[in-house]
Amino acid sequence: MSTATAKKEESGRVVRPLKIRKGDMVEVIAGKDRGKRGKVIHTVPRENRVLVDGVNLVTRHQKPRQATRATPQTQTGRVVKPAPLHLSKVMLVCPRCNHATRIAMSFTQDGKRVRTCKKCKEYIDSV
């Protein structure tokens, strides 16, 4: 999924990869779920949004439909599921110091680009 390069869409709009990636732990800093932590299960770079497990839950009233091979019947009735949150509402939780932190970019000795915690200055990504 994640390539570290910017993608250009047909419209000419450049979509850069997010600093927060799938599998990261994030803390919600705004909105009704402020203070909650969860794991990122999906990212939407073109909308600057992330889907966080157990956060921003919405109830959808899913009508039963004829199941086809393309759209198999899933759950029907009242389905509670997470909705994507804007990137500005979450902060990455550093796996080393366990603080919600901002992210710096730095390079390892062999020139690899890694995310770094602004608080403890440790690498967030495994080197």
Ligand SMILES: [Zn+2]
């Ligand atoms: Zn840290």
